[in-house]
Amino acid sequence: MDMGLKDMRVLVTAGASGIGAAVARAFHAEGARVHVCDVDAEALAAIGRDVPGLSTSICDVSDRTAVAALIDETVARLGGLDCLVNNAGIAGPTAPVHEMDPDGWEECIAVCLNSQFYTTRLAVAHLRASSNPSIINLSSAAGKYGFPNRSAYAAAKWGVIGFTKTISRELGGFGIRCNAILPGVVAGDRINRVIAAKAETMGRTFEDVEAGMLDQGSIREMIAPEQLAEMMLFLASPRGRTISGQAISVDADLQALV
Numbered sequence: 001m002d003m004g005l006k007d008m009r010v011l012v013t014a015g016a017s018g019i020g021a022a023v024a025r026a027f028h029a030e031g032a033r034v035h036v037c038d039v040d041a042e043a044l045a046a047i048g049r050d051v052p053g054l055s056t057s058i059c060d061v062s063d064r065t066a067v068a069a070l071i072d073e074t075v076a077r078l079g080g081l082d083c084l085v086n087n088a089g090i091a092g093p094t095a096p097v098h099e100m101d102p103d104g105w106e107e108c109i110a111v112c113l114n115s116q117f118y119t120t121r122l123a124v125a126h127l128r129a130s131s132n133p134s135i136i137n138l139s140s141a142a143g144k145y146g147f148p149n150r151s152a153y154a155a156a157k158w159g160v161i162g163f164t165k166t167i168s169r170e171l172g173g174f175g176i177r178c179n180a181i182l183p184g185v186v187a188g189d190r191i192n193r194v195i196a197a198k199a200e201t202m203g204r205t206f207e208d209v210e211a212g213m214l215d216q217g218s219i220r221e222m223i224a225p226e227q228l229a230e231m232m233l234f235l236a237s238p239r240g241r242t243i244s245g246q247a248i249s250v251d252a253d254l255q256a257l258v
Contacts, residue, residue, distance in 0.1 A: 003237040006031035008132070009078035010236070011071075013061050013119060014088035016043035018188050019138070022225035023085055026233055028054055032083075035074045037061065061088045061115035062107070071122040081126040083236045086116040086137045091190060092152040094197040105152040112156035116163060128174045134236050135171075137164045139180040139247060147257045149201050150194075157182075161247045168245035177244035179235050184251025185213050187222040209258075217252035 005027060015024040015036025021043075024036045028051050037059035038044050044056045055077045059070040075081055092108030093100050116137055127133035142150060143157035161180050168178040185191055199209045214220045228250055234240050235248075 003030050003233050003239070005233065005237055008032040008082045008236065009080050009130075010034045010083040010085065011074045011078075011081060011119075011123070012036045012085040012087055013059075013115065014038055015085075016040050016047050016056070018190055019183070019186060019225045019228055020085075020087040021047055022229045023087060023232055024054060025051060026226065026229035027083075027236075030233060033078050035077055037070050037074075061119060062110035064118045067115070067118040068122060071119065071126070075126055080129060081123055082130040082132055082134070084119060084123045084127065084135045085232060086119055086135065088112075088115050089138055089140075089156075091194050091197070092150065092156070094149050094194070094201050096149055097151045100151065108152035109156050109159075112153065113159045113163070116160060120163075120167060124171065124174070124176070127171075127176050132236075132238055132241070133174070133176040134240070135164075135167070135176065135178040136232050136235055137178070137180045139164070139182045141182055141184045141249065141251045141254045141257060143180070143182055143247065144249075145254070145257045149198060150257075164247065165245050172244060177235075177240070177242075179244060180247045181228060181231060182247055182249040182251060183223055183228055184217060184249070184254045185222045186228070187224055191222070212258045214252075216256045216258060217254045219252035221252060223250055223252060 010027045010032050012024045014020045016038035028034050035055045048056045059066050089112045093104030139160040140157040142154040143161045147154040164180040195209050199206045
């Protein structure tokens, strides 16, 4: 099926690995022109080799000065911007709130939430010039449930939903649609690190924590990054032109987080 994404100009933050890499590859496969940024120079070099025509740059999106340079570089390389995918995020600290390191809290909020404000505020002027503009923000199932021992991450991801719903109202008059994706338990190294940290904090085995997470969904399996990418392709395509302000779960019907 032709998604109508040929020559679309797309920026994916933290696009060198994990969900971001799956998203970048999916857009590129549809004929889009894609720029990815990341803090991992080796991963950027690897995806640049693997995906011909993909452009890359190193950027810490929690640094507003670096983001300003990123937006300028992206627009220069792509000749404009049609879609911003705010994918960057970190797991943040795992600890009860009364034992949590404030530095870990602040870093998590900066990467998972502040970065989306930094990119969006500068992208709007370029998106307004597009005939099919959209913003896709990564939230999480943690953006709709309490997440014990992960208060920084949950606070950031709830914030992403509030930010998304607000900017959809602000930017709709310019034809810019804004949506949030709420992944569940996504397969990959990152969730393995999260499970290991929770298991240590809770005094349980890795296998027990993993099973407990999956048991919270009616479909007891992890989400493939490619499934998230496919949802984003639809939202960014002309087929998604009237979908905005939504918090869309791709989470195997999770009912809670543990």
